[in-house]
Amino acid sequence: MNPFDKIATSAMSGMRAQSQRLQVVSENIANADTHGYKRKLVTFDNVFDRNTDTTKVEVSRTHLDQTPGEEVFDPSHPFADENGYVTMSNVNMMTEFADAREATRSYEAGLQVFKQARDMYTSLLDVLKK
Secondary structure, eight states, rough: OOHHHHHHHHHHHHHHHHHHHHHHHHHHHTTTTTTOOOOOOEEEEEEEEEETTTTEEEEEEEEEOOOOEEEEEEETSTTTTTTSEEEEEOHHHHHHHHHHHHHHHHHHHHHHHHHEEEEEEHHHHHHHOO
């Protein structure tokens, strides 16, 4: 496997992982007002692929944040418990926006790595043609 393919494989795996992370963040934002919703978190792993001789980034698991949601007193609400409290979601919009920004920037960094590798490979081919 040529070096460009290795770089592209690694960069694309990171971009794919950040894309999945952004999807989870979007789900969290969409469910921020859902009573009792637990925020989802993504965990990444570095995995060595022996077939391509590269290290890839993969989503190892998606799990729920066990932080309790805010308890709001509203005895007239249909989801209120026997004491009149409603459990809200544990989604913090500022945290989700920060995670979205970080995932976007990480994705863009992977894209830049891919573009630079392509430019270097193209330059090498140009030199070899002469």
